[in-house]
Amino acid sequence: xxEIRRHLRDDGPLRVSRSxxxxxxxxxxxxxxxxxxxxxxxxxxxxxxxxxxxxxxIVAALEGSRPPASIQEPIHE
Amino acid sequence: xxxENRVVLELPSRPENVSIARLVVAQMAxxxxxxxxxxxxxxxxxxxxxxxxxxxxxxxxxxIVRVEVCARPGELEIAVSDQGVGIEDIDLxxxxxxxxxxxxxxxxxxxxxxFMDSVEVESRPxxxxxxxxxxxxxxxxxxxxxxxxxV
Amino acid sequence: xxxENRVVLELPSRPENVSIARLVVAQMAxxxxxxxxxxxxxxxxxxxxxxxxxxxxxxxxxxIVRVEVCARPGELEIAVSDQGVGIEDIDLxxxxxxxxxxxxxxxxxxxxxxFMDSVEVESRPxxxxxxxxxxxxxxxxxxxxxxxxxV
Ligand SMILES: Nc1ncnc2c1ncn2[C@@H]1O[C@H](COP(=O)(O)OP(=O)(O)O)[C@@H](O)[C@H]1O
Ligand SMILES: Nc1ncnc2c1ncn2[C@@H]1O[C@H](COP(=O)(O)OP(=O)(O)O)[C@@H](O)[C@H]1O
Ligand SMILES: [Mg+2]
Ligand SMILES: [Mg+2]
Numbered sequence: 001x002x003e004i005r006r007h008l009r010d011d012g013p014l015r016v017s018r019s020x021x022x023x024x025x026x027x028x029x030x031x032x033x034x035x036x037x038x039x040x041x042x043x044x045x046x047x048x049x050x051x052x053x054x055x056x057x058i059v060a061a062l063e064g065s066r067p068p069a070s071i072q073e074p075i076h077e
Numbered sequence: 078x079x080x081e082n083r084v085v086l087e088l089p090s091r092p093e094n095v096s097i098a099r100l101v102v103a104q105m106a107x108x109x110x111x112x113x114x115x116x117x118x119x120x121x122x123x124x125x126x127x128x129x130x131x132x133x134x135x136x137x138x139x140x141i142v143r144v145e146v147c148a149r150p151g152e153l154e155i156a157v158s159d160q161g162v163g164i165e166d167i168d169l170x171x172x173x174x175x176x177x178x179x180x181x182x183x184x185x186x187x188x189x190x191x192f193m194d195s196v197e198v199e200s201r202p203x204x205x206x207x208x209x210x211x212x213x214x215x216x217x218x219x220x221x222x223x224x225x226x227x228v
Numbered sequence: 229x230x231x232e233n234r235v236v237l238e239l240p241s242r243p244e245n246v247s248i249a250r251l252v253v254a255q256m257a258x259x260x261x262x263x264x265x266x267x268x269x270x271x272x273x274x275x276x277x278x279x280x281x282x283x284x285x286x287x288x289x290x291x292i293v294r295v296e297v298c299a300r301p302g303e304l305e306i307a308v309s310d311q312g313v314g315i316e317d318i319d320l321x322x323x324x325x326x327x328x329x330x331x332x333x334x335x336x337x338x339x340x341x342x343f344m345d346s347v348e349v350e351s352r353p354x355x356x357x358x359x360x361x362x363x364x365x366x367x368x369x370x371x372x373x374x375x376x377x378x379v
Contacts, residue, residue, distance in 0.1 A: 101251065
């Protein structure tokens with residue numbers, strides 16, 4: 001089962017592909033490219049397809065790349 | 078299977094749970110054809126509603142905030158309910174810059190209204206509050222916040 | 229407020245909802261002091277349990293998968309329940325490489341057991357199944373994968 005773990009980590013679902021911050025940066029970059037190509041803002045699904053990552057990872061990256069909403073102070077600045 | 082995906086989330090009224098509501102609505106919005114900017118708008122709206130339930134509804138006491146997210150073709154609907162103190166005067170509460178808490182800015186409803194296509198509020202003092210918000214796919218960019226990667 | 233955060237998620241039995249369960253448990257695991265690798269393990273375990281509920285429990289028909297995630301100091305507990313067909317022989321179902329579906333590998337329970345500290349299965353044929361999994365913070369050995377992709 002150590003084998004299974006290793007397999008998962010190296011090739012499978014446990015591979016931590018890149019940090020969420022790096023992915024968020026890629027999302028913004030590709031968003032610019034796609035906006036030019038399409039003449040409109042791309043959808044999240046289109047960004048996921050272009051980057052070859054699941055929508056779920058983009059969602060996590062966009063949430064992880066900003067500080068969590070704090071309730072101590074108002075959420076909006 | 079009906080072409081409607083209705084997910085229900087029950088969150089204890091703790092500040093760290095706001096981000097859980099944000100993630101769930103973001104994922105469901107992303108499965109519809111929303112842009113990154115629109116997903117951010119939906120996240121802000123749900124943050125404001127859930128924060129209101131925690132801060133005003135339950136006043137920091139323990140309670141459950143219920144978030145129902147319904148994705149149907151072309152539209153996302155979010156209902157946030159609490160069984161907290163309720164709102165005496167809903168029209169007043171929705172006024173820009175009106176708050177019962179001097180520390181707060183009174184802009185939560187303004188954000189919800191601006192970032193969503195519709196916002197309905199039902200409340201009974203002593204019983205709780207329910208806010209239902211809808212956003213249609215492709216209904217609005219050019220909207221103030223759709224400023225690309227502005228995060 | 230008790231020092232326990234119990235979040236409940238009700239998901240229609242649709243494959244795209246597995247990602248919602250993953251995002252929620254990941255967020256709650258991250259609130260405890262789990263490593264990145266441990267969070268990934270928890271995500272795999274919950275994916276397997278929710279997928280089983282959808283695929284085996286409801287056999288692709290409509291139903292609700294309930295995911296309860298409880299974060300308490302030092303431990304995460306996840307319960308995944310369905311009201312589907314149930315499991316005739318739980319010991320057999322948990323055997324590695326055993327599956328009622330020739331297309332599947334029969335490794336779901338193996339992953340759950342390996343990635344979590346404990347896995348309990350209750351089931352009644354015709355009534356449904358409940359899988360309760362726990363993982364303690366810092367129980368992971370060596371954490372080979374804690375490769376610092378830290379967020
Ligand atoms: N869920 C709720 N329960 C009770 N009162 C609420 C709730 N949501 C909003 N309110 C009331 O409405 C007012 C305005 O809310 P909002 O526009 O979000 O501004 P703020 O939160 O900054 O006060 C709050 O100050 C509060 O009195
Ligand atoms: N929620 C469930 N409802 C009904 N049967 C289940 C459920 N979860 C697991 N099972 C049974 O246990 C078996 C083994 O599950 P698992 O180890 O995940 O392997 P696999 O999903 O690849 O078949 C399944 O083939 C199925 O017969
Ligand atoms: Mg507010
Ligand atoms: Mg399985």
